[in-house]
Amino acid sequence: MRLAEVAERFGATLDCPEQGDRPVLGVAPLETATATDISFLANPKYTALLQTTEAAAVFVRPDFQGEAACPLLRVPHPYLAFAKCIEWFYPQPKPPAKIHPTAILGADVVLGAEVTIGAYTVIGDRVRIGDRTVIDSHCTLYDDVVVGADCRIYSHCVLRERVQLGDRVILQNSVVLGSDGFGYVPLPDGRHYKIPQVGTVVIGNDVEIGAGTTIDRATLGETTVANGTKIDNLTMVAHNCTIGENAILCAQVGLAGSTHIGNHVVLAGQVGAAGHLTIGDRTIVSAKSGISSSVPPDSRMGGIPAMDQTLYLKVSAAVKQLPDLLKRVRKLEAKVGG
Amino acid sequence: MRLAEVAERFGATLDCPEQGDRPVLGVAPLETATATDISFLANPKYTALLQTTEAAAVFVRPDFQGEAACPLLRVPHPYLAFAKCIEWFYPQPKPPAKIHPTAILGADVVLGAEVTIGAYTVIGDRVRIGDRTVIDSHCTLYDDVVVGADCRIYSHCVLRERVQLGDRVILQNSVVLGSDGFGYVPLPDGRHYKIPQVGTVVIGNDVEIGAGTTIDRATLGETTVANGTKIDNLTMVAHNCTIGENAILCAQVGLAGSTHIGNHVVLAGQVGAAGHLTIGDRTIVSAKSGISSSVPPDSRMGGIPAMDQTLYLKVSAAVKQLPDLLKRVRKLEAKVGG
Amino acid sequence: MRLAEVAERFGATLDCPEQGDRPVLGVAPLETATATDISFLANPKYTALLQTTEAAAVFVRPDFQGEAACPLLRVPHPYLAFAKCIEWFYPQPKPPAKIHPTAILGADVVLGAEVTIGAYTVIGDRVRIGDRTVIDSHCTLYDDVVVGADCRIYSHCVLRERVQLGDRVILQNSVVLGSDGFGYVPLPDGRHYKIPQVGTVVIGNDVEIGAGTTIDRATLGETTVANGTKIDNLTMVAHNCTIGENAILCAQVGLAGSTHIGNHVVLAGQVGAAGHLTIGDRTIVSAKSGISSSVPPDSRMGGIPAMDQTLYLKVSAAVKQLPDLLKRVRKLEAKVGG
Structure with a gap:
């Protein structure tokens, strides 16, 4: 690829057009770019690196002012251009659409076009899988699961009975969706009587879920994750959460x-929230905090138990002055x- | 089903017998019950909902006083009646007892009656599995494992060498029992010498273990979980715990x-406990707390490090007043x- | 085995040679040793137990002074002798070297000698596996994975595309190496655009990783774990960590x-560290702490956010005196x- 082609593909203004053949x-x-790598600057904190980088060129904002050791590619969203550049330079091979002969399909399974x-x-009875979805080895889809189109389900994932996924959902390895919720009736003698967990889990479109994460099915009804939400590894979402x-x-x-x-x-990371509460839209909770009561929209929270983030920082x-105090x-x- | 049948089955007093045909x-x-749903009231906090619920009828305690928008079913334990009602209305199909032709059984495996x-x-050598136990796909039972009767082991569970389960144990998906304990001898040169972990894990009757939870085998002897204990998802129990x-x-x-x-x-949730300590019977530890020393029976603990819960709340x-202080x-x- | 043989094997001085036939x-x-068990004393805290133990003999340091109810075996490193004694008395059977007929090997796989x-x-294309390595059931090695010699990979492990393991690496069950990093570009409309994760994970020699742990692949480049490091269960290492x-x-x-x-x-246990920071050599961080900024070598840290451990203890x-204050x-x- 030539630098001019990169500029053209991303609608970028290359400020040294004479370098277009690079x-x-x-x-x-x-920090690690070599003379044939494209890089990007999104966070002004790293502006100084522009003077020392060995990159072939760097995506910057249109109004970027500052010195650079290399040509600049001015684009409205440098970080997005960078992400798309990774896609372009390192295309991820999609496995060929085929059903492996050792895959086991239950009765009345409905497969879309080009499913892998x-x-x-192991696919249970009456499971439906949308077009072009790829499911890797060692997955178990229990009966009546529904998976949308263009999903990518890596190996060792479990979708329990009746779990539903939207389109373009990505499950990293070893995700468990629809395990039983943790619900018991305490008996007078101290034993715990299991409440059957007969609901399910419904995942929207464009959701990604990290390796080893577990989302429990609802006791009754649905545990839900709406469109576009991203969940990292080893996270636990309990029954009936939305x-x-x-x-x-x-x-x-x-x-x-x-x-x-x-x-x-x-x-x-490592935030916990107690049960039966609501965290309002656009709220940001800092790492390791414990949310113990409902929080209105647009809150910034921190601490255990969580308080307003500004107060928490103070x-x-x-607290470090407390022994002295x-x-x-x-x-x-x-x-x-x- | 008719309301009168529900009352009869649970020994409930229906306070409007004329509605028995409902x-x-x-x-x-x-909150979500419709005109053909049974519901329940166990926590007095939700009493007001009785006036607006659309439920067909609601289980309440025998001495419940208060208004309701629907018939009441008086029973000694409304929450238990509710749980049993779920069992009754949404029976979970038990897979037919059969050994799938792709299951691999080692030498000298002993299977009880009606095992699935x-x-x-993959079942190792000399494994014993009790009557009516159901093991789903993609599990690995290493050599010399013992599983009791009426257990339910969901897919992708691992029972390592010599692990023992009692009767009626439920393992949600991807549980690992008997992985090696995290034990090393620190060497003078900074390396860590692995201590062989040759003990095992013994689980009692009526235990349930959540998805993705790991319980390590003892270095020597046994890591144990006694009868009736319930463990939620992604929990870690280290070697030699009891x-x-x-x-x-x-x-x-x-x-x-x-x-x-x-x-x-x-x-x-998210509580941690340091090693080599004892948490006394009936102790309750609040979420995210860190137990750093032994705790007598009947304690209520909170905080990191944990202190008496009453003190912790104070x-x-x-602490929020500290900047002002x-x-x-x-x-x-x-x-x-x- | 006789006591004299134990002494000889470990170069120990048996202080009652007349008991050599025991x-x-x-x-x-x-605490639990019986009359035919060897035990050890490494931590002086437990010295009193020497007077009541029923052990056949106890490994102690050469200069140990104190009374004991049993013969003593004086060695430079009693704990290490104990670990090696466990190896000796409870040898772990190594499965016979064979490729199970149900294992699936991709194209151009290269297997060393005596691989199990x-x-x-399921082994992908172009995977290379070193001599004497044992891989249990239900693992998935994606394309281009490299595994060294003498590794032990327990069941249900996942090694994603191009992951590399050194020699003598142990993966407990259900480890996931090389899942996608959690990286998105925030779009102006609130959606998150996935950044392709095209790097990999490289694990050194003599590393052990606990059950259920996940290590994400780098966005570009490598997430690395160097020689001799030990990682316990359910730990999360994000993309591009070293x-x-x-x-x-x-x-x-x-x-x-x-x-x-x-x-x-x-x-x-349960420590968290924020991103893009450095924790210096030999630093020790106490349980549940949250590291929010870089830490120089030889630090002792505790608390959320973490501070110097001495200050944290104060x-x-x-903090318990705060309500009174x-x-x-x-x-x-x-x-x-x-």
Whole structure:
């Protein structure tokens, strides 16, 4: 590829057109880019790297001002251009559409066009799978599962009875959708009586779910994840939760039962939320926080239990002064006869 | 089904016997119940919902006083009646007892009556499986495993060498029992020498274990979970732990090695416990807490590190005042010449 | 085995040579050892147990002074002798080297000598596997994976495209290496555009990884774990992280993207680290802590957010006095007219 071709493909303005013949072979971050790599600058924090990068060229915003050691490609969204450049330079091979002879299909399975099913995958009765969906090896789809079109289900995923996926859903390896919710009736003698978990899980379009994540089926009704939401690895979504659109749940987040997460919410890594509460749209919760009560839209929360993030930052700073504060108060008491 | 039949089956008193002919088709929570659903009221907090629910009838306690928009079914344990109603209305089909032709059985395997083994499940040598137990697809039972009667093992579970399950044990998908404990001898040069993990895991009767949970085998001896205990998803129980009867471990709990959890203990979500300590019977630990030392029976604990829950609630409230407190002390110091 | 043979094998000085004929049948901790078990004392905290143990003999340091109820075996490293004694008394059978007939091998797979591949394991194209490596049932190795010699990969592990393992690597069950990193470009309309994750994961020699742990592939380049590092169960290592040599990551640790962990670092259970930071060599972070900024070598850290461990211990003690402190300050204010 030549630099001019990159510029043309992304509608970028190349500020040294005379360099348009420069060869481009790959994509890399500013620090590690070599003379044939394209890179990008999205966060102004890294502007200084532009002066030392060895990249062939760098995507920057149209109004970028500053020096650079290499040609600049001005585009409205440099980070997006970078992502699309990765797609272009490193195309991911799609396995050929075929049903592996060791895949086991139940009765009345309905497969769309060009479906791929990997070795040793087991598909239950009455399962429906949409066009062009790829399911890798060692998956189990229980009876009555519905999978949309253009999904990618990596190996070792489990979709329990009646789970539904929309279109373009990506499940990384070893995801479990529809395991039983954790619900018991406490008996007077201390034993726990299992409440049958007869609901299911419904996943919208364009959702991605990380490796090892588990989403429990509803006791009755549905546990839901709406369109466009992305969930990272080893996250736990309990029975009867609902998660809105385009939310981000980072790794190892845990949601207790019947909790409702709004649209565009961001829960950072290892956040936990208690059950039966609502986290309003566009709320951002910082890593490791514990949400113990409902939160209105547009909140910024942090801490265990979570409080307003601004207050939390002040508390986090103040807490380090606490041992010293105890001494100071003791001294004051001595002075005034406390 | 008719309402009178529901009343009869659960020994409930129907307070409007003239409504006994009303049809009942399902079960639902108070908020979402329709005119043919049975619901229940166990927590007085939700009493107001009785006035607006559209349910066909609601299980309540015998002494319930209050208005309701629908007939009441008085029973000693409304929540239990509700759970049993779900069982009744939504019977879970049990797969027919058969050994799938692709299941691989080792030498000297002993199967009870009416055992089911799913596709591509691999059973090692000398494994014993009790009557009516159902094992789904893609499980691996290593050599010398013992599984009791009436167990339900969902797909992708692993039972490593010599692991033992009691009767009526439920393993949700992708549970790992008997992986090696995390034990190493630190060498003078900084390397870690692996200590062979030659013990095993022993699970009692009526235990349920959630999806993706891992329980490590003992270094020597046994890691144990006693009768009736329920463990939620993505929980980690380290080598040589012992967990008592009827305990509840919520999702993403982590126990370090050789820790002992008493009977009827409740560990809420994301709780961690350090190793080599004892948590006394009936102790309740609130979510996200970190137990760093042994705790006597009947404790209520919270915080990191955990303290008495009453104190923890006070500390949690007080900590928000800390930035303000710093200012107040500074002001006091200025006044008295601190 | 006789006690004299144990002494000879480990170069130990047996302080009652007349007991050399005593039979030894097993290995056990001091508390549970019976008259035919070998035990050990490494931590002086447990010295008192030597007076009550029923063990046949106990490994102690050469300079140990103190009373004991049984013969002593003096060796430079009692704990290491104990670990090797477990190896000796409880040899782990290695499965015979064979490729199970149900294993599926792709095109151009290169197998070393005496490789074992279990039932239903699926190996992609161009995979290379070193001598004497054992891969259990139900694993998936995607195309172009490289596995070194003498590795042990337990069942249900996933090695995604191009993942590389060194020699003597142990993967406990259900490990996922090389799942896609969690990277998206936020679009102006609130949707998240997936950044292709085209890098991989490279694991050094003598690494062990616990059950259910997930390590994501790099966006570009490599996520790496260096020689000798041990990672416990259900841990999450995000894309582009690098982990140094001989580090210890305990269970349920979570590392966000592009974080760098030095050599000999110890992260205790449930620790989290934010992305794009560096944790210096030999740093020790206490359980449940949250690392929010880079940490120099040889640090001891604790708390959320993490601070110096000595300060953290003081803060943890002081925080319990906070409700009382509020009262005391109120009292002072009343006195001095605050």
